[in-house]
Amino acid sequence: MIEVHLYGKLRRFTDNQNPARDSVIYVPVEEEDTIEDIVERIGIPSEELGSNIFLNGEYSAKTRQVRANDRLGVFPDDMQLLYKWYFRKAGAGEDRDRD
Amino acid sequence: MSKILRVNMTDLTTEFESVPEKYKNMGGRWLTSCMVCDEVPPTCHPLGPNNKIVYASGIVTGTAAPTSGRISIGGKSPLTGTIKETNSGGQAGQKLARLGIKAIIVEGQPKEKGQYWVLKVDKDGAQLLPAADGWLGKGLYETYPLLFDKFGEKVAIIGIGMAGERLMSNAGICVNDPQNRPARYAGRGGMGAVMGSKGLKAIILDDKDGPGVPIVNKEVFDTGRKKLTDALREHAITKPGGGLNSYGTAVLVNIMNEAGGFPTRNFREGRFEGAARISGETINETCKKRGGVGMTGHGCSPGCIIRCSNVYPKPDGSELVSVQEYESVWSFGANCGIDDLDITGELVHLCNDYGLDTIEAGVTIGIAMEAGLADFGDGKKAIELMHQIGEGTPLGYILGNGAATTAGVFGVVRCPTVKGQAMPAYDPRAVKGIGITYAISTMGADHTSGYTIAPEILGVSGKVDQFIVEKADMARNFQYATAFIDTSGHCLFIAFAILDIPSGLEGMVEECSGVLGTNWTLDDIGRIGGEIIGMEREFNAAAGFTRVHDRLPEFMKYEELSPHNVVFDVPDEELDKVHAV
Numbered sequence: 001m002i003e004v005h006l007y008g009k010l011r012r013f014t015d016n017q018n019p020a021r022d023s024v025i026y027v028p029v030e031e032e033d034t035i036e037d038i039v040e041r042i043g044i045p046s047e048e049l050g051s052n053i054f055l056n057g058e059y060s061a062k063t064r065q066v067r068a069n070d071r072l073g074v075f076p077d078d079m080q081l082l083y084k085w086y087f088r089k090a091g092a093g094e095d096r097d098r099d
Numbered sequence: 100m101s102k103i104l105r106v107n108m109t110d111l112t113t114e115f116e117s118v119p120e121k122y123k124n125m126g127g128r129w130l131t132s133c134m135v136c137d138e139v140p141p142t143c144h145p146l147g148p149n150n151k152i153v154y155a156s157g158i159v160t161g162t163a164a165p166t167s168g169r170i171s172i173g174g175k176s177p178l179t180g181t182i183k184e185t186n187s188g189g190q191a192g193q194k195l196a197r198l199g200i201k202a203i204i205v206e207g208q209p210k211e212k213g214q215y216w217v218l219k220v221d222k223d224g225a226q227l228l229p230a231a232d233g234w235l236g237k238g239l240y241e242t243y244p245l246l247f248d249k250f251g252e253k254v255a256i257i258g259i260g261m262a263g264e265r266l267m268s269n270a271g272i273c274v275n276d277p278q279n280r281p282a283r284y285a286g287r288g289g290m291g292a293v294m295g296s297k298g299l300k301a302i303i304l305d306d307k308d309g310p311g312v313p314i315v316n317k318e319v320f321d322t323g324r325k326k327l328t329d330a331l332r333e334h335a336i337t338k339p340g341g342g343l344n345s346y347g348t349a350v351l352v353n354i355m356n357e358a359g360g361f362p363t364r365n366f367r368e369g370r371f372e373g374a375a376r377i378s379g380e381t382i383n384e385t386c387k388k389r390g391g392v393g394m395t396g397h398g399c400s401p402g403c404i405i406r407c408s409n410v411y412p413k414p415d416g417s418e419l420v421s422v423q424e425y426e427s428v429w430s431f432g433a434n435c436g437i438d439d440l441d442i443t444g445e446l447v448h449l450c451n452d453y454g455l456d457t458i459e460a461g462v463t464i465g466i467a468m469e470a471g472l473a474d475f476g477d478g479k480k481a482i483e484l485m486h487q488i489g490e491g492t493p494l495g496y497i498l499g500n501g502a503a504t505t506a507g508v509f510g511v512v513r514c515p516t517v518k519g520q521a522m523p524a525y526d527p528r529a530v531k532g533i534g535i536t537y538a539i540s541t542m543g544a545d546h547t548s549g550y551t552i553a554p555e556i557l558g559v560s561g562k563v564d565q566f567i568v569e570k571a572d573m574a575r576n577f578q579y580a581t582a583f584i585d586t587s588g589h590c591l592f593i594a595f596a597i598l599d600i601p602s603g604l605e606g607m608v609e610e611c612s613g614v615l616g617t618n619w620t621l622d623d624i625g626r627i628g629g630e631i632i633g634m635e636r637e638f639n640a641a642a643g644f645t646r647v648h649d650r651l652p653e654f655m656k657y658e659e660l661s662p663h664n665v666v667f668d669v670p671d672e673e674l675d676k677v678h679a680v
Contacts, residue, residue, distance in 0.1 A: 020375055020381045050335075057369075078336060078341050079353075079354065080336065080342075081350055081354055081595070
């Protein structure tokens with residue numbers, strides 16, 4: 001399983017809608033799964049996804065692979081306040097880094 | 100014709116001057132920094148007679164350009180000893196511009212200490228009036244209504260609180276918001292103490308029947324205004340109902356916490372277990388639940404499209420404070436181990452009342468907790484410590500002089516300041532690009548001085564290729580863009596939209612060209628931004644600052660930050676390269 005923390009409008013995919021507490025969902029993970037696969041499995045529409053995605057606290061590309069017991073934090077498109085150049089995007093090739 | 104108002108506090112005279120050709124196209128930070136460089140000796144004492152304080156609206160401030168109500172205030176900072184530009188929203192920027200005044204320069208110093216004046220400016224001119232005793236020595240929530248009674252509800256007030264009267268290095272300068280609250284601040288760098296040292300309690304701006312802001316080329320201006328407005332309305336972060344409008348700047352609480360760079364308990368840890376309870380989402384939810392006057396989407400100045408401010412209600416729906424923003428709920432919240440918005444709100448209210456910067460004040464309380472004056476998480480004690488500043492006790496004077504002074508007095512080594520100014524809410528060990536900004540900024544630790552680059556882009560990994568050089572160039576250009584935005588009079592938050600939507604960026608430049616009658620292109624952003632940062636660095640160098648001051652506090656090099664367990668490992672030579680190129 002992977003522990004996914006969802007924020008803003010994405011909290012609707014969890015049981016907890018109270019923003020004063022974390023909204024967490026546990027999702028089964030298969031070998032070679034990427035962040036994108038997990039997000040799809042939860043049912044989050046791709047257009048609601050922002051660039052602020054954190055795997056174990058690391059700003060990450062959607063194509064990055066996940067493993068069991070990882071912690072994934074996902075913010076929606078209207079919350080992507082951390083500008084992409086503040087971080088190196090883990091798990092991204094250089095071409096992807098460029099955009 | 101726009102004019103410069105020179106106010107001499109030594110002989111209490113005011114004089115209008117024509118605008119020299121050199122300053123004609125300047126505004127905001129460009130103008131304040133240039134005037135400070137031209138007129139202030141870099142080695143002067145910030146609170147002495149030779150420092151000056153300059154107030155200037157942005158180039159498009161006072162026009163119909165969206166989200167453009169900023170006023171810049173510059174001088175030599177008593178907190179950092181460097182040049183300073185600090186800017187604010189509220190009502191003053193637009194009214195100053197509509198009075199046809201390019202800048203106000205306040206210079207000299209009254210011979211007798213403890214006497215205060217009020218500068219009244221309207222369409223007929225300017226005059227210095229003695230401040231009534233009843234306006235002094237009390238909180239601004241009491242003083243501002245008295246000033247509005249005297250001068251009318253429609254004026255703008257740029258004023259200082261008790262912290263400024265007492266010449267404390269954490270004194271900010273307050274500007275009234277659209278509902279006339281003393282709630283918007285040019286907070287950073289202790290410029291309120293400089294105003295206090297001039298014996299100036301407040302500037303009253305009455306723009307009734309003022310000349311307004313002339314627009315040389317209306318067609319170009321309107322084209323630009325439409326492009327920028329469209330970009331702001333389209334971008335998910337800046338649009339009505341978007342991230343900033345719904346949650347305020349505190350939307351960043353959960354993001355930085357998830358990233359492990361949310362400084363907790365005086366920068367001991369990078370994640371706060373109570374983050375969700377002080378988040379923008381919780382602010383939004385509480386405003387809805389408690390109702391009453393509570394609201395998100397509050398505009399801090401007229402004509403803002405983004406509207407990221409809020410009015411936070413008490414449990415009974417009456418007003419606790421405006422505004423609970425990211426930096427403040429962090430500085431008094433996570434940084435002090437406090438997870439209660441009612442307490443952070445009360446502490447912000449005290450800052451507004453006493454005339455203090457919330458970032459510096461919260462970091463100072465965190466250091467006081469580190470020193471054992473209170474336990475982390477003890478909100479009641481934090482409030483008591485803040486009251487000491489209002490009461491003017493010896494401890495209050497120490498705390499009112501900011502984080503570095505307090506750390507020095509109590510022997511606290513874990514002191515998160517650069518050039519004497521407290522760090523905002525991003526831990527540089529987890530967000531190294533911001534660490535570089537903090538280190539090399541001309542203003543001390545400052546998150547608004549530009550987007551800087553992650554260290555690997557500077558070649559820390561030993562790899563320097565064309566891709567890296569391109570990105571370094573781009574990052575430097577972003578710093579220049581920031582200085583340009585602060586010159587235009589727009590709020591820095593338009594950056595989200597204009598960095599992603601190219602026509603928005605063009606629009607900002609065209610608005611400026613329209614007002615001034617210039618033919619600026621995107622290339623001028625770099626030219627002007629580079630000129631501003633260059634002159635600021637020259638001032639600092641002449642004031643005695645060297646590359647040794649472009650450093651983060653030493654503890655960040657050897658104390659690991661959880662959860663990533665990282666130190667700040669960008670080599671000093673790399674920091675020196677940013678401006679060497």
